[in-house]
Amino acid sequence: RLVSDWSSDVCSSDLGLRPVLCDVGPNGSGLDPRSLERAVTSRTLAVVTAHLFGYPTDLTNILECAHRAGALVIEDAAQAFGAKWCGRHAGTIADAGIYSFGMSKVLWSIGGGLIVTSHAELAQAVAHEVSTLPEVGRVRQAAGILKLAVVGQLVRSHHLRPLDMVWGGAMRGKDDCNDFSPAAHPASYAAVGCNLLKRLDCITEGRRSAAAFWSTRLAGYPELTLPAPPPQASPVFLRFPVIVRNRDLKKRLFSGLRAKGINVSDMYSRVSYDAMRSFGARETNCPHAEYLTDRIISLPTHAYVRARDRNEALEVFDAHLGGRRTMHAVSAAGEAGRV
Numbered sequence: 001r002l003v004s005d006w007s008s009d010v011c012s013s014d015l016g017l018r019p020v021l022c023d024v025g026p027n028g029s030g031l032d033p034r035s036l037e038r039a040v041t042s043r044t045l046a047v048v049t050a051h052l053f054g055y056p057t058d059l060t061n062i063l064e065c066a067h068r069a070g071a072l073v074i075e076d077a078a079q080a081f082g083a084k085w086c087g088r089h090a091g092t093i094a095d096a097g098i099y100s101f102g103m104s105k106v107l108w109s110i111g112g113g114l115i116v117t118s119h120a121e122l123a124q125a126v127a128h129e130v131s132t133l134p135e136v137g138r139v140r141q142a143a144g145i146l147k148l149a150v151v152g153q154l155v156r157s158h159h160l161r162p163l164d165m166v167w168g169g170a171m172r173g174k175d176d177c178n179d180f181s182p183a184a185h186p187a188s189y190a191a192v193g194c195n196l197l198k199r200l201d202c203i204t205e206g207r208r209s210a211a212a213f214w215s216t217r218l219a220g221y222p223e224l225t226l227p228a229p230p231p232q233a234s235p236v237f238l239r240f241p242v243i244v245r246n247r248d249l250k251k252r253l254f255s256g257l258r259a260k261g262i263n264v265s266d267m268y269s270r271v272s273y274d275a276m277r278s279f280g281a282r283e284t285n286c287p288h289a290e291y292l293t294d295r296i297i298s299l300p301t302h303a304y305v306r307a308r309d310r311n312e313a314l315e316v317f318d319a320h321l322g323g324r325r326t327m328h329a330v331s332a333a334g335e336a337g338r339v
Contacts, residue, residue: 017045019279023286027225028241028296030057032288036065039284044071049094051080053298054106054207054238055229056090063094074098078113081106082200084234095119101193103151106236107200109193110144112185133184141188148192203303207237210301214240217314221321223249239265239298247294249320254297256316262309263300269293 023035031049040047047066051057059073066073077083077091078100084090091097096117101109117123136144196203215226225243229235244250250266257264270293277284299313 019276020044021276021280021284021286021289022047023288024292026288027227027243028052028288028292029055030059031062033061033065035286036062040065040069040071042069044069046072046074046095048074048076050076050078051083051090053227053241054080054083054236055227056080056083056085056233056235058085058230058232059093072096072119078102078105079238080236082204083236086232087234092116092118096122101189104238106203106238107193107196108148109196110148110189112189112193130184133182136183136186136189141186145188204236206303207301208235210303210305211235211237211240213310214242214299214301217310218242218317221317223321237301240301241296241298243292244295244297250295250297253316253320256319257297257299257313260309260312260316262313262316263302263305264313265298266296267298268296 020039022039023032024030025032029052031047036047044066047062049057049059049062059075063073073094073096075091075094075097077097080090081099081101082089085093091099096115096119099114099116101107101112101114115126117126211227218224218226223245225245227241244253254264254266270290273286273289273293
């Protein structure tokens with residue numbers, strides 16, 4: 001039995017485990033305390049919580065609740081490699097953490113990921129399982145390297161529409177819970193990741209600058225709720241999530257941004273939420289998650305979005321929200337920009 005937030009890629013398996021969904025907080029960060037208390041029982045094996053969009057969350061209450069029931073806590077840090085909470089790296093705070101080096105993550109080393117844990121027995125078990133994994137074939141390795149080269153060329157040429165098609169699934173692949181085939185991470189993929197790791201500070205600084213731009217230029221619209229990381233958080237800003245309070249307005253903004261070729265995403269959608277509920281061990285109501293799935297838009301923060309692209313995105317926001325910024329919030333935006 002796993003307790004998972006609404007966004008984690010956890011599903012039933014041949015081991016007989018079934019996920020029980022837990023609602024997120026009102027702003028999508030962390031797990032809702034009341035929902036967590038209802039979900040965790042003596043039969044709970046582990047609680048899985050995600051650091052979404054590169055923003056680390058406070059795990060204090062989650063750790064207390066899970067450990068009191070004898071359950072482990074697993075951090076889904078797939079989107080938060082390098083992020084910190086109170087000086088500690090996301091993914092290293094709980095009993096175990098999982099990182100992803102897949103497409104659109106902080107470090108894309110073609111594929112694969114990383115598992116870390118502070119438990120010696122769990123580390124041995126994971127190491128044993130990894131040792132039994134098959135090697136990635138040469139054809140698959142070559143295809144991965146070619147994919148990296150194609151996407152690299154697209155982002156450097158600023159062809160946003162083809163890039164959006166790639167991000168939308170043309171080259172991502174369609175693995176799901178039933179056909180996912182784990183394999184050992186090959187040396188060629190690891191070499192790409194190690195080279196990118198040297199540039200992590202530079203990559204993060206670029207994303208921090210992009211997040212500051214969106215924070216400053218979108219502040220003041222009463223229809224929008226922008227991310228507000230607390231002082232304890234040191235995000236890596238994988239994306240810039242915006243909550244649009246009116247879902248019809250959200251649809252219009254989303255369509256307008258996509259028409260401009262902006263790599264905007266509405267993850268996680270109602271389709272994703274309904275799919276997760278279908279895997280659940282029992283009917284679960286997650287009102288915060290339901291609200292957010294209909295209203296959240298995430299803006300890109302990667303280095304290859306040009307100033308022109310950002311200005312075109314702002315034109316879309318102004319066209320639907322123009323003239324309704326409050327002077328108080330505009331003034332406060334200067335502080336928000338210094339993330």
